[in-house]
Structure formats: structure tokens, C-alpha cells
Amino acid sequence: MEILIIIVCFASLLLLNVPIAVCIGMAALVSIFAIGDLPTTYLVAQRMANGIASFPLLAIPFFVLSGVLMGEGGMARRLVDFASAVMGRLPGGLAYVNTLTCMLFGAIAGSAAAAVSSVGGFMLPEMERKNYGRGFSVAVTTTSATTGLLIPPSNVMIVYAVVAGNVSVAALFMAGVLPGILIGLLIMGSSFFYLSRRNLSPETNAASFKRIATTFLSALPSLLLIIIVLGGIFGGVFSATEASAVAVAYALLLTMVFYREISTKQLPDIILRAAKMTSVVMLLIGASQAMSWSLTYLQVPQTVSQAMLAISDNPIVILLIINVMLLIVGVFMDMTPAILIFAPIFLPVMQHIGVDPVHFGVIMIANLCIGLCTPPVGACLFIGCSVGNTTLASVFRPLLPIFGAMVVGLLIITYVPEISLWLPRLMGL
Amino acid sequence: YAYLWRNQSSGGPSDKLVLRLAHAMPPSSPSHLGMEFFAEKVAELSGGKVEVQIFPSGQLGSQVDTIEQLQRGALAMVKSSTGELEMFADEMTVFGIPYLFADEEHYWRVLNGEIGEEMLQKANDVGIHGLCYYDAGSRSFYTVNRQVRTPEDLRGMKIRVMSSPSAIAMVNQFGASPTSITFGELYTALQQGMVDGAENNPPSVYDSRHWEIAKYYTLDEHTRLPDMLIFSQPLWESLDPQTRQWIDEAAKESVVYQRKVWNDYVQECLDKMVDEGVQIYRPDKEPFKQAVQPIYEQQKGTAIGDLIERIQAVEDPQ
């Protein structure tokens, strides 16, 4: 009964365009009230505040801030230059340049939306000029940008680690590296098939080694951020949270002192922007902790777990069912709320069939990346369309083969755990 | 309290009483087994009229978080470390005083005696009713590079501690520098040399696999922080005497069971670590105790100081 109230309340508010965090908070408030006998009102307030008060979550505002700084500070341009020196000689090279830049940029920014708008801003006009077709160009950019959520650092991974409980952020970061690269390569592969029917000439005439070297040097300080963050975490110099604060310090130094592309005057505005972006995620996390409390109190995760295991106790089948469910969820919901709501529900099942929670985190994120590029709720897709000045309809057809590639990647990631777990195990995590 | 404590059941047709019990340990832990035993006993004694539902692994929130819920009646019971209870009742800090108990015998004599009984009810006025103590063993240092044999060996080491003032004060007294790191990130921190060592009870050291990195375990048994099974005071007051008696009896019996499971598990963990090549050393505790005397001096004349004196005065019954 109470579960029905939660679902109906949440779904109807969601459809009427109430902010998702409030939909979740309201569902929690109403359900706790319906359970009765509980000190209703302050429970939601308490769960929200304590849900946010977590040291690992602190990395989110810092990675967001360093991402905004790097985006404003002329980093995307340098990465594009480097990527086109490397890949520009291939026929249809701009498509691969685009994907590679998105992977590099997303790796640093930790946010797919930032990658779409920064990289897209440079790449889309260029691809348009070379007749790649707007639809295809936007499709490549939006899907490639999501790889940055798997390649560390990644804010959604931090969100997952916190809701999953005893999962190490460092282990998750390492686990995402190979799957992120795999998806990037698969996207390039599908671009190759799409473009092979057309006669596109190479972008540059065999870029000289010298050009690769100079563009690399110019992109190096930006790429160093990844090294500092990951090296710092795995070298034991600092925790993931501290690494994110160091990333802010480094980004400030680079963009304000070294590149001089951000002035002191712009800084308050940039910080405010980061604070607002952070608060959107944090309010969602706080509200989800309240709803997740009432779901747990009503033993929903156990019930779902038992129901799923009643269908089958074969891990292959269960993982398939969960992947299909998550793909549907991803169509309608953003990644962060989807992780917040479904990770606690599915994790007991995973535990039962012996799937490592780190591996499951990678599966969930790889899966929901696809959802980021589908309407009606697809942050990356909409940003891509607006940056690329095109319609959903024209992006849709070129998106299909890329989705196909991403689903193949998802299946490989799901059924070959070593791709995710090999690196963290190698590092002893 | 404006809310009624009619019953905690979620609207079932019978008037079965459902008590929800939250804790932060995994379902495989000795404490969880103790709580399952408790739940079975309650069901047995009440003839099924009272059901205890256990939520392990911090599902309903962290320890502090769930204690706050319990204070306001949203949860019936919580199993918490007395370390976390410090924030709710100052007197609990006494358990964090290093080398307070001479040995395990002394420790249980205090907990089962007048002082232990008194401490259970110390937080009544903030909505916390203590039922009983569960064994959480004793905490000792484990280090990566060399064995700690005397307090001097700790000098200059970076030691990970829980973020509690008493643990920090103790490590400072040894001339080591206390470092706070989330438990989940400690393995990497030990491996990469971010800290030189940490301190915990044998089951935690074993389960976290920290022994793979830290091969030296020195059983100095500096603190014995018991776990406490606590009940929501407002809810407790609403229960009839019969139900209270069932709960008390089941709690008492579960303590015996939990202590046995705990001790077996501690022994098992120590044996397994020895098999894996961990050097276990049992030092003379006297020099360690001397090194932390300033902590005792500081407490003289305070409420904690009085408690310390009373605890130390608890006699061997012969």
C-alpha cells in the first residue's frame, strides 16, 4: 500500500514537471506519513541533511568547479588540436577526433554535459563545414561525451559509491578506465561503418610528428590534471576527495596564471556557477536518501530482490533483466536520480548472485550513459542539439548504429567482469 | 511527544508489535548473529506477538544517524558503538580512555556491575534506553614497516584513528600523528604509505584484509569500547511491563551468545592471520599505560575522572 503511494506520488509529480528532487522528497514525505506512527516531518529533514553530510560527496563540488574552470580556460581548444594531429590523417578523421577529444575532456571534467557543450562548440561547426552532416556530428559528440562518466574522475561514480555503502571510490575510478576506452573505441568503430559509405578525404595531409609533439605539449598541462588526480589517489598521496580539491588548485593555477584565460573578476561567477550545479545534484542526493529510507523501512529492496530471484537465479539472466530495466529507466530519467533510486534496490540482488558491487557500478553507469542520449529525458542529447543547432529528428537516424555499438559495449562490460575488475585488482583495491 | 505509539506494525490485521533494529555491521558479523539470536528469543518468549526486524549494513543510515532516528521513535532499536554514543552522553567518553581496564575479566565485571548498569541509562533524558552490552573486543595497533614493541616505537608514525577526540589524544601522547581516513580508503592508504599503521580489533583487521599490507599486529589492547544495544526511550515507556520483560530477557540471553560467537571469531581471525604470516606481539602494557598518564591527569576532578576512579576500584571478587 505505502509502496503504491510512493510510486503514484512520484510518477504523477514527475509527469507534471515538478523538479525531480521535490518529486522524490514529496514521495518520501507522503510515504512516511502513510506508514503512520512515525515522527514524519523531521525524518525527511534529518535524512536530507545527513545524506549530504558525507566526506566522499565533497569531491563532487570540487570536480565540478575544476571542470568549469578548465572549460572556461581554453582547454577544449588545445585538446582538439592535439586530437586532430593524432587522428586527422584518417578518412573521416574529424569524427574520431571528436570522440577522442570527448574522452579526454570528459576524463578531466567528470561531466558529460560539460564535454558536449565545450567540445561540441569547437567540433560541430568544423564538421559542418566539412559536410559530415549535422545529425551525425551531434550524434557522435553526445554519445562520445558520456565516456567521460566512465573514465575517471567521475562524479556519478562518487554518487554510486556513497549510496552503495562500502564501495571504494578509488576502486570504482580504476574500474571505469577500460570500459570507458572500450565504449569510445566502439563508437569510433560504428562511425567508421557509417562513414565508409561516403567518400570523405583525410583532414590533414599526414600530420607531421612535429605537429603531434607541439600540440601534445600544449595540451599536456590539461592532461596532467588526470595524472595528478589519479596519481595522487593511487600513489597514496591523498584521498579521492582531497584529490578533487587539489584539482581545483591546479585548474586555478593553470587557467589564471599559466594560460591567463580567466581573470580574477570572472572567478566569483565561475564559483557561483559550480555551486549551483553542485546543489542540483546534492538536493537530489539528500531527497533520495529520505526516499530510500522509507523504501528500506518498507523492505522494498528485499521484496524486489526475492521477486527477481524467483524468476531465475542464473546470474546471466538476472543481469540481462536488470540491464533491460535500466535501459528503460534511462530513457525517462537522468543518470544521477536513476543511480540514487535503483542502486540500493538492485544491490542486494547483485550481492546474492555474487556480482562485485564495483563491477555493478560500472554496468549501471555504462547502461545509463545510453539513456543520457535518448529523449524524452536526455541531458546530453538536448545540449548537443542546441549547440549543433539541429533537430532531434535529424539526429535520430545516425544515433541508431552508435546505440547499437554502445549496447554491444554494455553487454561485453556486463559479462566480462575482468574488463572492469582487472585494473583495480592490479592496484590491490 | 505528540505522536502515538499505538503499535509499530505497518498496518497488519493482528496487533503484532514490530520492532525495527538497525546497525552498521554486515550480516556475517558476530554482532549480527547475536542480534538474530535476540530476535528469535523475542519471538519465542512472546509467542510470536513481538517481531524484531533487523536492518544491517547501515541500510537506514550511519550509526549516529540511526541513533537520532531512535531518539525520536522512528526506530525501536539500534546497535551502536559507545564511541558514537559520546555525542549523546558525555560520560560515554570514559570507554575511550586508554588502558582503563586491567583485562577482559575486569572489563566485564565493570559492565555487568553497578557502573555498567548506570551507564546503560545515562542517556535516558535524550531518548536513549540502553538494554545491554555486546562485546566489540579490544583495539590494538597494526603497522606496515616494523613491529611496535614499546611506546617509543610509535613515535613519528602516522596512525589512522577514528575521528574521536580520545583516540586522537591517545595517539598524540605516544608522539605519533593521528590521521583520519575513511575506513573504506584505509587499505590503499596503508599500501601507499599515506599512513604507517592503524588500530582496530582482530575481526576488523582480518575482514578488511589490511593484514595483507600491515604484517605487524601488536596486541596492546589499548581500548575496549563495548557496543550497546539501545532502545528508543519514548517507545520503551509505551510498552507494557510484560513486553519489556521479554525484551530484557532476550537481550540478556543474546549477550551470552554474542560474547561466545565473538570470542570464537576473534580467535579464528588471529589464527588465520598467523597462518598468513602476520607477526603478532603481546607487549608489556605497563610502559604504554605510563605514556598516557597525562590523559588521566587531565580528567582528575571531572565527572569522567570520578568514573575512572570508580572503575579502577572495582575489585576482583576472588
Added chain:
Amino acid sequence: MSAVQSLRHGLVHALKWILIISFSVLVVDVLWGVFSRYVLNAQSQWTEELAIYLLVWVSLLGAAVTYEENGHLGVDYFTGKMTPDARKAAMVFSEVVVFCFSLFGLLIGGSILVERTLDAGQMTSSLGIPKGYVYLGVPITGFFFMLFAVEHLVLLFQRKDGEEAA
């Protein structure tokens, strides 16, 4: 500009500066934690706790500012397909839901939480400040959310029927 408008403007402006300063303190605080461990060889014990409680305040107040600018995630697909009148009704409904949630969940719930926690005298472990002060961010945020919901409602009703949202 009316007195009410300039008051609101001043309030939002002040909120934004509080956010900018708190966020900066957050960065400095965590960096100090690293610095004190390596350079001073003794990690400051208060940095972590200060950081997580500051995060609560920054997140909540930031959420209020973001709400003022309609910046929270929502699903506008279905309302986008509605007739202008129905869409306006949905927008009014959405503001009312936010108002109710902020009133009951954040303002009232948060105030009771603060009061009870202060009464119980619970202290935070490292900083030793009353935990109630941490929770104080909840009712204050609730107040701002309600204020901005009312502002949105007034703007909605001032607009002529059929006129599109900016």
C-alpha cells in the same frame, strides 16, 4: 523598482555572495587538511567535519538560489505537449507542490529537528558544536524555497493568459 522587489534583489544577491564565500572556504579547508598533513606533519582534525557541514549549507542554500532561477532538473516532455492553459495550470501546480514540500518537509520539519536536536544537547565529534546548528540550514532553505515559489506564482499570474514562459 518597488521596495519589495529591491528587498528581494538584495536578499538573492546576499545569498549568492554567501554561497561564493562558503564554497571558497570549502576549497581552502580541504586543501589545508592536505597541507597540514604533509607540511606540518600533523593533520588538523577539524577540517573534515567543517567541510561536510559546510557542504550541507552550501548545497541547500545553493539549491534555493538555483530554484529561484528555475535551474532544477525536471521532466518537461509531457507538459511541453499540453495546451498553453493546461501548461500554465501544471506550472501553478508545480509551484504549489514545491511550496508545500518546503513548508512541511523543510521549514516545519527542519525547525522541529533543530529544536529537538538542540534540546538533546548533541554535539559534533571534532568541532564540538551543537549538531542542531548543522540542521539549521534545512529550515532556512525551506523559507527561501517558499519565498521563491510565491514569487514564481505571482509572475505566473501577472502574465497574460496564453503568453509563453521565457
